[in-house]
Amino acid sequence: MSEKINDIFSSIAYVYDFMGHFFTLGIDGIWRKMAAEEAxxxxxxxxxxxxATGTGSIAIDISIKAKRAKKRVEIIAVDFNPDMLKIAENKIKKKKINNISFKTEDAMNLDEPGCAYDVVTAGFLLRNIDDAEIFAEEVKRILKKNGKFILLEMGKPQDGLLAAFFKLYFLFIRLIGSLINKNAYRWLTYSILSFDRNKMVDILSGKGFKDLKIKNLPLHIGFLITGVKE
Ligand SMILES: C[S@@+](CC[C@H](N)C(=O)[O-])C[C@H]1O[C@@H](n2cnc3c(N)ncnc32)[C@H](O)[C@@H]1O
Structure with a gap:
C-alpha cells in the first residue's frame, strides 16, 4: 500500500467531492455517470x-441507474482509505441506498474470491497505483469469465491544442489546490500529465483481456478503458 497516496486522500477527503466538481465544472459527474451506464x-x-471507490460516487451512480432500469445489482465498494470510505458511507445513508457494502481493501491485494464478479469498475485509481501489472492481474483473478471492467481515468488529451490548454489550466488547479494541500494537487496534475493510456491498454492486453477499448469522454481529458476477461 502506498503511504503517500493514502495520506494525500486522508488530507483532502473532506473537500474531495467539492473540489472535483469545482475544477471540472461538474463534468466529472457526467464521466462517472457514463462509467456507471457502461457497467x-x-x-x-x-x-x-x-x-478505489473513494467517496462512493461511481457505486452510487450504478445503484441509482440500476434501480431506474429495474436491474438487480449488488455492489461491493472497496478503498484503502478509511477517511474517504466514511464519507461514502454517510452518502449512502442519506440517500437510503442499501445495495452497496463498503470494505477497506488494497487494490494491489484484494480480499475477494476469484471469478466472483460480473463487472469491475475503478475511477481515477490507475494514476495512483504502484504497479499496474499487479492491478491488472487482480482484476483478472476476481472477474468471472466474460466479465467486464470499466476503468475511468484522466490523462493528457491527445489533441495538441487541448493538451496545451490543460497544461495552463493545471497551473490554476495547483494555485487553488495549494490553499488546501500543495502536495495533493501537485500530485493530481503531475499524475494526469504523465499517465499513458496506451501503455495501460498494452498491460491489459498482455494479461489476456479482450475487446479492449479507449473511449474519450467530454473534454477528452477523461476517458474509459474497457475490456472483457476471456
Ligand atoms: C481519485 S480517488 C477516486 C475515488 C472515486 N473512484 C471517484 O470516482 O471519485 C482515488 C481513490 O483511490 C484510492 N486508492 C489509491 N490507491 C489505492 C489502493 N492501492 N487500494 C485501494 N484504494 C486505493 C484512494 O484512497 C482514493 O480514494
Whole structure:
C-alpha cells in the first residue's frame, strides 16, 4: 500500500467531492455517470466490485441507474482509505441506498474470491497505483469469465491544442489546490500529465483481456478503458 497516496486522500477527503466538481465544472459527474451506464449496459443482474471507490460516487451512480432500469445489482465498494470510505458511507445513508457494502481493501491485494464478479469498475485509481501489472492481474483473478471492467481515468488529451490548454489550466488547479494541500494537487496534475493510456491498454492486453477499448469522454481529458476477461 502506498503511504503517500493514502495520506494525500486522508488530507483532502473532506473537500474531495467539492473540489472535483469545482475544477471540472461538474463534468466529472457526467464521466462517472457514463462509467456507471457502461457497467450495467448488458444484462439484468450484476455483482459489481467498485475498486478505489473513494467517496462512493461511481457505486452510487450504478445503484441509482440500476434501480431506474429495474436491474438487480449488488455492489461491493472497496478503498484503502478509511477517511474517504466514511464519507461514502454517510452518502449512502442519506440517500437510503442499501445495495452497496463498503470494505477497506488494497487494490494491489484484494480480499475477494476469484471469478466472483460480473463487472469491475475503478475511477481515477490507475494514476495512483504502484504497479499496474499487479492491478491488472487482480482484476483478472476476481472477474468471472466474460466479465467486464470499466476503468475511468484522466490523462493528457491527445489533441495538441487541448493538451496545451490543460497544461495552463493545471497551473490554476495547483494555485487553488495549494490553499488546501500543495502536495495533493501537485500530485493530481503531475499524475494526469504523465499517465499513458496506451501503455495501460498494452498491460491489459498482455494479461489476456479482450475487446479492449479507449473511449474519450467530454473534454477528452477523461476517458474509459474497457475490456472483457476471456
Ligand atoms: C481519485 S480517488 C477516486 C475515488 C472515486 N473512484 C471517484 O470516482 O471519485 C482515488 C481513490 O483511490 C484510492 N486508492 C489509491 N490507491 C489505492 C489502493 N492501492 N487500494 C485501494 N484504494 C486505493 C484512494 O484512497 C482514493 O480514494
Amino acid at each position: 450495467i449496459a448488458d444484462n439484468n443482474a450484476y455483482r459489481i466490485l467498485d475498486i
